Amino acid sequence: MSDKPQFTLYSTVVGPNGWKVAMVLAELGLTYETKYLDFSKREQKGPEFLKLNPNGRIPAIVDHGYNDFTLWESNAIIEYLVAKYDKSCKLYFPDFDNQQYVRQWLYFQASGQGPYYGQAVWFIKECGGEPKEVVERYQNETRRVIKVLESVLSKRDWLVGGKMSVADIAFLQWNTSADRIILGSDFIDNEAPHVRQWMNKMIAQPGIAAVMQERVKKLSG
Incomplete structure (x- = not known):
C-alpha cells in the first residue's frame, strides 16, 4: 500500500487562499x-503549473485517489472536497437549503472579501x-x-446551520490579513x-491550528 498522500496542493507561503484549502483538508x-x-521566480506562470491551472494562480489540487482529478x-476546491469526501458532514450539510447557504457565503467570500482584502494588501505592501x-x-x-459578518455573527455562532462549516473557514485567513496588514x-x-x-473558535480547532502553526513556521523560515 502506498504511503503517498492522496492530494497534492499547489500553494504559496504568503497568500491566504492555499492555506484555507489546507485547513479544510486537515x-x-x-x-x-x-x-x-516561488512567486519571486514566477513559478505560478511556468509551463508545468499552467498545465494544471491556465490562470496561473494558486491554489490548485490534484486528487491522486480519483484519477489525478485536477x-x-x-x-x-473546497466545494469539491466536502461534496466528495465529507460523508459525515463535519464541515458541510446533508440538506439542500443549508448547502445553498454555504454556497452563498463562499461566493460572498470570493467576490467580496478576497478581492478587496487582496488589493488592500497589495497597495499597502507593494506600493x-x-x-x-x-x-x-x-x-x-x-x-x-x-x-457584514459582525451583523450576522452577533445573532448566531456560525454562518450556516449552527456549526462550523467551510462557509466559516473560507473567511479566516483573509481576516488574519486584516489584522496583520490592512487595519490592525x-x-x-x-x-x-x-x-x-x-475567528478564535476556528483557530482552536486541531486541524486549523496545525495548519496555522505550519504557516507561521514557513513564514519565519
Missing part, C-alpha cells in the same frame, strides 16, 4: 503534500501605501465586509467582537 483528515510555488479556484485614496477605499471595503487587530477587537470570537 479538518477532514485527508492526506496531502503541499508544493509551495481543480483550481479555492472555493471550487508603500500609495495612492492613499486607493488604500483608503480598500480599507473601507474591508471594514464593510467585517461589519484593534478594528475587529473593538468594532466586531463577535467576529473575533468566531
